[in-house]
Amino acid sequence: MTEVQELVGLVPWTFLAQIANLFIQVYLIKRFLFKPINKILEERRAKADAVLQDADKVREEAKELKAEYEQNMLEAKNKAGEILLTAQKTAEAQSEKLLKEAEQEAAAMRSRAEKDIAQEKRKAVGEIKNEIGGMAMEIAGKVIEREINQEDHAKLIDEFISNVGEAS
Amino acid sequence: MELDVSGAKVFFTIHTDLPILGDLQISETLVVSWLVMLIITGLCIWLTRDLKVEKISRRQAVAEMLVETAENFVIGNAGEKFRKLVPFVAALFATSLVSNLVSLVGLWSPTADLSTEAAWAVVVFVMITAQKIRSGGLGGYLKGFTTPIAVMTPFNILSELATPISMACRHFGNILSGVVINGLIYGALGLASAKLLGLLPGFLGNVLSQIPVLQVGLPAVLSVYFDWFTGFMQAFIFCMLTVMYIANAAEE
Numbered sequence: 001m002t003e004v005q006e007l008v009g010l011v012p013w014t015f016l017a018q019i020a021n022l023f024i025q026v027y028l029i030k031r032f033l034f035k036p037i038n039k040i041l042e043e044r045r046a047k048a049d050a051v052l053q054d055a056d057k058v059r060e061e062a063k064e065l066k067a068e069y070e071q072n073m074l075e076a077k078n079k080a081g082e083i084l085l086t087a088q089k090t091a092e093a094q095s096e097k098l099l100k101e102a103e104q105e106a107a108a109m110r111s112r113a114e115k116d117i118a119q120e121k122r123k124a125v126g127e128i129k130n131e132i133g134g135m136a137m138e139i140a141g142k143v144i145e146r147e148i149n150q151e152d153h154a155k156l157i158d159e160f161i162s163n164v165g166e167a168s
Numbered sequence: 169m170e171l172d173v174s175g176a177k178v179f180f181t182i183h184t185d186l187p188i189l190g191d192l193q194i195s196e197t198l199v200v201s202w203l204v205m206l207i208i209t210g211l212c213i214w215l216t217r218d219l220k221v222e223k224i225s226r227r228q229a230v231a232e233m234l235v236e237t238a239e240n241f242v243i244g245n246a247g248e249k250f251r252k253l254v255p256f257v258a259a260l261f262a263t264s265l266v267s268n269l270v271s272l273v274g275l276w277s278p279t280a281d282l283s284t285e286a287a288w289a290v291v292v293f294v295m296i297t298a299q300k301i302r303s304g305g306l307g308g309y310l311k312g313f314t315t316p317i318a319v320m321t322p323f324n325i326l327s328e329l330a331t332p333i334s335m336a337c338r339h340f341g342n343i344l345s346g347v348v349i350n351g352l353i354y355g356a357l358g359l360a361s362a363k364l365l366g367l368l369p370g371f372l373g374n375v376l377s378q379i380p381v382l383q384v385g386l387p388a389v390l391s392v393y394f395d396w397f398t399g400f401m402q403a404f405i406f407c408m409l410t411v412m413y414i415a416n417a418a419e420e
Contacts, residue, residue: 005175005195007344011283012189014176014197018278018287021201025208025263030255032212037235040219040228047221 128164135160173351176281196276197284204266204278208259234258245408246415253414256295260288261407268343268399271350272391279343279402282336289332292410296331299417335409339402346394353390357382 005011139156176195184192215231224232238258242250264279271277278284301309313324361382366373 003178003181003193005178005193005197005281007173007175008282008340009175010286011193011195011197011281013192014195014281014283015287015290016189017198018201018284019291021205022259022263022288022291025205026256026259028205028209029212029259029262032209033216033231034235034255034258036216036219037231040221041232041235043221 132164135163173348176276195281197278197281200270200275201263201267201278201284203275204263204270207266207270208262241407242411245411246418249418250411250415253411257407257411260292260410261403264288264339264403264406265399268403269395271343271347271399272395277343277347279339280347282340285336285340285406286332288339288406289336292335292413293332295410296413296417299414303418331413335406339406342398342402346398349394350387350391353387354383357386 005014139160142156176197178193178195179199180194182192182194184190212231215227215234217227218225219228219231235258238254238261239251242254242257246253267277267279267284271280297309300312304312313321313328315324358380361380362377365379365381366377368376
């Protein structure tokens with residue numbers, strides 16, 4: 001029959017061996033389970049962190065871009081407003097100038113025309129006077145040349161009047 | 169019929185004859201313990217083969233889950249500063265659990281030997297005491313025995329010593345009781361089937377009564393409690409107590 005140990009009892013050698021076994025097991029489990037797994041978990045964490053950091057960076061960049069874009073837009077809008085204003089002012093000034101010039105020109109033309117008319121009138125009046133004088137001389141000559149009858153007399157007067165009317 | 173529930177078998181003895189220690193007996197307890205260590209270490213190596221950061225295998229997921237569970241268990245109960253304790257508690261739990269369950273394949277449970285649990289409990293006790301001295305100083309540790317009044321000192325010392333003893337005996341008792349009850353049930357069922365089938369007349373009864381048919385079935389059901397449940401619970405309780413005692417020692 002094989003030798004057996006007591007069912008309930010402390011065997012010093014077993015006791016010591018089991019303490020040693022426990023510590024060996026702690027080392028083994030640390031070496032073969034915790035170390036590799038923790039390493040891989042750490043790597044994964046680092047990777048996730050890197051991804052998050054990248055995302056943050058990209059977001060930051062996008063934010064900057066957006067701010068820049070908005071700034072640019074604002075500037076462009078301001079500039080456009082300015083340009084519009086300037087153009088409006090220029091146009092106004094120009095149109096005013098044009099209007100004034102046109103007015104002046106019109107006024108000058110009118111005065112010139114008036115002057116011309118007046119001169120023309122004077123000239124016409126002078127011509128008429130001359131003609132009347134000539135006519136009178138002619139009439140007088142004709143009167144002298146031959147006897148004027150009643151009929152001729154009236155005709156002459158009519159002629160004279162119609163001539164004057166045409167000349168004036 | 170005689171039922172014999174005995175301790176660990178001794179395979180061979182090395183005569184050292186040292187005082188107190190006596191002869192070194194290579195018992196079933198030691199041999200199965202080494203086997204258990206091999207199983208656990210082999211499992212660890214198998215689980216952590218070709219680890220990857222991404223697209224992990226199911227095996228790696230299990231390994232990571234085990235590590236995270238151990239960390240959550242220790243850190244959740246004792247706090248972040250006991251991270252160093254995680255491998256110890258994990259080793260304690262794994263050894264205890266596999267030692268308890270190894271009886272399912274008919275081997276001797278190393279945990280059915282009081283020496284095993286005593287060894288673990290003494291290690292835990294030393295750790296508790298070291299933690300107490302570290303957090304309160306040697307003076308504070310010794311002074312702790314006189315609280316609330318000096319008269320209580322002997323009782324305090326007694327309760328202090330009761331910690332490892334109760335831990336060891338709780339675990340040992342539960343496993344041993346499983347061993348004993350399993351032995352009793354097997355014996356009883358063997359007897360019952362021999363008697364029942366022996367009632368059959370003539371040659372048939374003689375042959376069939378030699379086959380313990382009743383041993384099939386019922387022990388498996390009972391083993392769900394005595395081996396699986398108790399084995400798991402005792403491993404868990406031992407580790408829980410270890411963590412709680414050490415965490416408490418740090419608070420004082």
